[in-house]
Amino acid sequence: MSILVIAEHDNATLKGATLNTITAAAAIGGDIDVLVAGKGCGAAAEAAAKVAGVSKVIVADNDAYEYQLAENMGDLVAELGKGYTHILAAATTTGKDFLPRAAALLDVNMISEVIGVEAADTFVRPIYAGNAIATVKSSDAIKVLTVRATGFDAAAAEGGSASVESSDVVKNAGVSAFASEELAKSDRPELTAAKVVISGGRGMGNGDNFEILYKVADKIGAAVGASRAAVDAGFVPNDMQVGQTGKIVAPDLYVAVGISGAIQHLAGMKDSKVIVAINKDEEAPIFQVADYGLVADLFDAIPELESAL
Amino acid sequence: MKVLVAVKRVIDYNVKVRVKADNSDVDLTNVKMAMNPFCEIAVEEAVRLKEKGVATEVVVVSIGPKVAQEQIRTALALGADRGILIETEEKLEPLTVAKLLKGVVEKEQPQIVLMGKQTIDSDNNQTGQMLGALTSMPQGTFASEVAVDGDKVNVTREIDGGLRTVALSLPAIVTTDLRLNEPRYASLPNIMKAKRKPLDTMSPADLGVEVKSSLSLVKVTPPAERSAGIKVGSVSELVEKLKNEAKVL
Numbered sequence: 001m002s003i004l005v006i007a008e009h010d011n012a013t014l015k016g017a018t019l020n021t022i023t024a025a026a027a028i029g030g031d032i033d034v035l036v037a038g039k040g041c042g043a044a045a046e047a048a049a050k051v052a053g054v055s056k057v058i059v060a061d062n063d064a065y066e067y068q069l070a071e072n073m074g075d076l077v078a079e080l081g082k083g084y085t086h087i088l089a090a091a092t093t094t095g096k097d098f099l100p101r102a103a104a105l106l107d108v109n110m111i112s113e114v115i116g117v118e119a120a121d122t123f124v125r126p127i128y129a130g131n132a133i134a135t136v137k138s139s140d141a142i143k144v145l146t147v148r149a150t151g152f153d154a155a156a157a158e159g160g161s162a163s164v165e166s167s168d169v170v171k172n173a174g175v176s177a178f179a180s181e182e183l184a185k186s187d188r189p190e191l192t193a194a195k196v197v198i199s200g201g202r203g204m205g206n207g208d209n210f211e212i213l214y215k216v217a218d219k220i221g222a223a224v225g226a227s228r229a230a231v232d233a234g235f236v237p238n239d240m241q242v243g244q245t246g247k248i249v250a251p252d253l254y255v256a257v258g259i260s261g262a263i264q265h266l267a268g269m270k271d272s273k274v275i276v277a278i279n280k281d282e283e284a285p286i287f288q289v290a291d292y293g294l295v296a297d298l299f300d301a302i303p304e305l306e307s308a309l
Numbered sequence: 310m311k312v313l314v315a316v317k318r319v320i321d322y323n324v325k326v327r328v329k330a331d332n333s334d335v336d337l338t339n340v341k342m343a344m345n346p347f348c349e350i351a352v353e354e355a356v357r358l359k360e361k362g363v364a365t366e367v368v369v370v371s372i373g374p375k376v377a378q379e380q381i382r383t384a385l386a387l388g389a390d391r392g393i394l395i396e397t398e399e400k401l402e403p404l405t406v407a408k409l410l411k412g413v414v415e416k417e418q419p420q421i422v423l424m425g426k427q428t429i430d431s432d433n434n435q436t437g438q439m440l441g442a443l444t445s446m447p448q449g450t451f452a453s454e455v456a457v458d459g460d461k462v463n464v465t466r467e468i469d470g471g472l473r474t475v476a477l478s479l480p481a482i483v484t485t486d487l488r489l490n491e492p493r494y495a496s497l498p499n500i501m502k503a504k505r506k507p508l509d510t511m512s513p514a515d516l517g518v519e520v521k522s523s524l525s526l527v528k529v530t531p532p533a534e535r536s537a538g539i540k541v542g543s544v545s546e547l548v549e550k551l552k553n554e555a556k557v558l
Contacts, residue, residue, distance in 0.1 A: 069475070070438065071447050078442075093468040097450050100403070100438035109404045109523050112433045122527060127432055128326040132335050135527040175478045176447035179463060183471035190470070196557070220558065228487075238453070238488055239471055245487050247469070253557040263325065270535055274555045276547065282540075291538035291555065294547050304544040309558070 001030025001120055004081050005054075006073075006089040006099070009036060009044035011066075014051075016193045017090035017147075019154035022051055024147040025088050026155065027117040031055045033084075034162070037076055039066035049164050052156040060167045067178035068094055074101025075171035081106065084142060085120070091146035099146055108140035115151030129244040130267040149192060150250035150271055184239050188214075191242065194223035196253045199242050199269070200235070201227040203258020203279065203298055207235040212302045213257060219309050225249065227259045243268035258298045261286025278302070310457075310479075312355045312364040313419035315410055316348035316384055318377040319430045332528045344380040347425025349387075350485040353492040354455060355423050356388035363457045364421070366390050370413050372406055374398050378508060385503035386495035392508040399520055403431075405513075407439035412516030414444055419480060421462060426451050426484040437484035447477040451486040 003025040008015040018034070025032045032053055036045040037060040045059045058080065064072045081087040081102060089095035091113045103110035115133075116124030122137045123145060191197060198213050210224065217224045225242040226235065242249055244267035254272035259265060261277070261284055269275070270289055277290035280297050287293040294301060320326055321343040329336045344352075358364040369384040371377045372395040381392035395409050414422060427434035441448040449455070449464025453472065456463045457479075465474045467486045495503070513520050541547045551558045 067473075070450070071441070074438070074442055093451060093466070096434050097438065097448075100435035101442035101448075103435070104404060104407055104439035104442040107404070109402050110433075110435050110439075111524070112435060118527075126532070127529070128320070128335060128430060129432065130532055131326050132328050133530050133532050135529075137525045137527050138523060139525070140523045173445070173447070175445075175481075177476045179474040179476045181471065181473045192469070237471075238467055239469070253551065253555070270532075274551070274557050275535075275538075276551070287540070288537045289535040292547055292550055293538065293540045294542075294544065295540065296544070301544050305548070308544055308548045 001028060001086065002084045003028060003030050003032050003086040003088060004084040005032060005034045006077060006087070006095065007034050007036045007044065007048050008090045008092055008094055009038060009041060011038040011041040012043050014044050014047040016154060017092055017149040018048070019051060019157060020149040020152040021088050021090045021147045022053060022155040023152040024114065024117060025086070026053050027152070028086055028120050030085065033058060035060065035077070035080060037065040037068065037073060039063055045164055049162040050158050050160050052159040054160050054162040057162050057164045058167050059164060060169060062170050064170055064172040068098065069176050069178065070098040070101055071173040071176050072171050073098035074105060075173060076169060077102035078105035079169055079171065080167060081142065086143045086145065088145050088147055091148045095146050099144060103144040106142055106144070108142050108144055109138065110144040111136055111138060112146050113148045114145045115148050129263065130270070131263070148248060150248055184237060188217055189221065189223045191223045191225050191240070191247050192249055195251050196220055196222035197225050197242070197249050197251045198222050198255040198257060199225035199227060199259060200230055200257050201259030202229040202233060204230060204235055210236055212306070216302060216306045216309065219306060227262070227265045256286050256290070257302060259286055260284045261289065310364055310420035311366045311368065311417060312358055313414065313417055313422045314351050314355045314367060314369045314384065314389065315422065315424040316352060316369055316371050316380050317345045317428050318342050318371065318373050318380045319345045319428050322346050322429055328529050328531045332530055334526060334529050344383050345425050345428045347427060347485050349492045350487070350489050351423040351425055352384045352387050352389060353490045354485060357490065358457070359388065368393065368417055368419065370395065370410065372397065372401065372409055381508055382503050383495065385506045386500045387493060391506055394508065394510045395513060395516065396510050397513055397520065401520065402522055402524055403433050403435040403439055405518065405520055406436050407443055408518045409513055409516055410440050411443045412518055414440070421480065422482045424484050426486055437482050441482045446480050446482050448482040448484070449475055449477055450484045452483050453486050453488045455483055455489070
């Protein structure tokens with residue numbers, strides 16, 4: 001078996017989700033090569049070479065891959081991936097964007113959001129927003145998968161000594177171009193990587209009230225998320241949304257504040273190790289999944305929590 | 310320009326799906342079905358492009374059993390002009406769906422193909438991208454804004470950490486995210502009018518596509534249930550439990 005993992009990176013650093021994807025590759029078994037495609041991505045490639053379990057790092061450093069546009073990445077992965085039995089990428093907005101293109105070009109199906117490996121051809125994935133778990137067997141010559149990071153532990157970032165070679169394959173479809181980007185700037189940890197996540201829901205009332213969550217978060221190094229209701233009400237930006245249609249998180253501690261617990265939201269956080277719910281409605285469904293529930297007005301409880309920490 | 314919208318008939322999003330007792334699949338017997346919510350957003354966007362004078366015709370296509378005509382009629386009631394049903398009783402995988410849509414794209418020659426980013430049944434999030442690869446069209450996935458500008462379309466995409474805008478040469482594929490728009494409700498006169506709009510039916514064979522499968526469902530199980538824990542009486546008790554019992558603080 002030979003596995004190609006497509007690295008998630010920003011040219012300078014390797015993103016955490018790559019490490020979880022490498023663990024999924026190790027569960028399949030076989031040689032693991034990592035493709036780092038970008039522009040000026042030498043540092044990310046060096047980081048990938050140090051990850052435990054990686055045999056070889058392939059670097060495709062070209063203008064065409066600077067923004068990892070799906071058209072160019074799909075063509076590149078389809079070409080480099082031909083000799084492998086498995087091609088894996090993290091189920092991030094980047095991986096989900098280009099990997100189906102590569103699969104279609106290879107004339108194989110793709111298996112999305114894999115959370116478990118049963119065998120080299122059999123994988124586990126959630127369907128119906130996590131309300132059912134499917135075990136799927138593939139007869140394709142090349143298995144193409146996206147991996148949900150919360151399903152696998154991160155591989156050790158140090159300890160490996162993979163060889164690094166560069167690829168001169170340049171694919172530039174010329175039909176798409178990067179125009180602009182607005183990334184949320186925050187000193188807090190990234191939602192999907194944080195050990196503690198505090199999320200607010202419709203009960204927060206407005207965007208300004210999220211300030212009390214930020215204060216608690218900064219005290220304990222937590223990330224701040226939100227329910228879809230809070231995002232739809234315009235309290236906070238969309239990239240804070242935790243849920244079926246937002247980010248999937250599985251931190252050590254998840255604190256749901258003023259969140260009723262719609263299925264939509266639960267799908268994004270129910271794999272957290274410990275769940276705390278703070279809500280004044282004691283009938284709120286969130287209490288059915290919470291390890292610790294506190295029935296209280298959040299505007300009393302959160303400031304009290306901040307001073308108690 | 311012509312806009313093609315692909316829609317899928319799926320379980321209604323308000324229905325909680327149940328797994329069959331023999332773990333062979335989910336049980337969809339007598340379950341309420343509807344248009345996939347992301348597809349509804351795609352239809353709305355296409356209709357808005359027509360209202361703005363950008364699109365001249367909105368063609369809606371669905372692939373599925375005969376009853377999927379209902380979802381095409383819904384799209385026609387929302388403002389699409391004509392429908393195509395590719396009729397099949399088989400459960401299709403995304404690659405086959407993309408191949409069938411490629412056949413429709415070749416026939417219809419749309420400048421923009423709008424579709425949902427994923428369906429809420431299989432949650433694959435693949436078909437638009439696969440169609441892009443098969444037709445060599447560029448793609449703007451997870452769109453929150455679509456702006457046609459001459460022979461290009463600028464698509465703002467919802468990505469991890471924020472928003473990114475890409476400029477795509479037409480023809481292009483756009484897959485919708487939740488915040489692209491809020492779909493309208495069909496009015497009764499429009500529902501009546503939709504009944505008279507043209508709806509063609511064809512088969513996968515008509516498009517020269519062989520329906521084959523490379524994925525088999527081994528089993529489907531319910532997710533591990535989380536049981537409710539305890540209620541604490543105060544913030545101080547909560548902090549104490551988190552520190553000493555759960556050891557997460």
